[in-house]
Amino acid sequence: MPTVLIYWSPGRNPDQKKRVIEEITDTLVEHGNARKEDVLVIFQDIQPGDAGRGGKVIGAAQATNHDQPPITD
Numbered sequence: 347m348p349t350v351l352i353y354w355s356p357g358r359n360p361d362q363k364k365r366v367i368e369e370i371t372d373t374l375v376e377h378g379n380a381r382k383e384d385v386l387v388i389f390q391d392i393q394p395g396d397a398g399r400g401g402k403v404i405g406a407a408q409a410t411n412h413d414q415p416p417i418t419d
Contacts, residue, residue, distance in 0.1 A: 347384040348374050356391040363389060 350370055358366075367387045374380040394405025 347386060348378060348380045349386045349388065350374075351388050351390060353390045353392050356393065358389075 352366070370387050371382055371385040374385050375382050395403055397404045
C-alpha cells in the first residue's frame with residue numbers, strides 16, 4: 347500500500363486537500379502501478395515552533411531571527 351506523508355504549514359482548505367489527494371493518487375496509479383484503493387495520503391500540519399532548520403527553531407521565534415529564510419510550501 348503506497349503511503350504518502352505530506353508535512354506542510356497549516357492553512358489549506360478541504361478542496362485543496364481533496365485535489366492534492368486526487369492528483370497524488372492518480373500519479374501513483376499511472377506511474378507507480380498502484381491500485382487506487384490502496385493509496386493512502388496523510389497530511390500533517392507543522393505548527394510554528396514544531397520544527398527546526400540549521401539548529402534553530404522555525405516559526406514564531408523566527409521573526410527575530412533574520413539568519414534563516416522562512417519555510418514556504
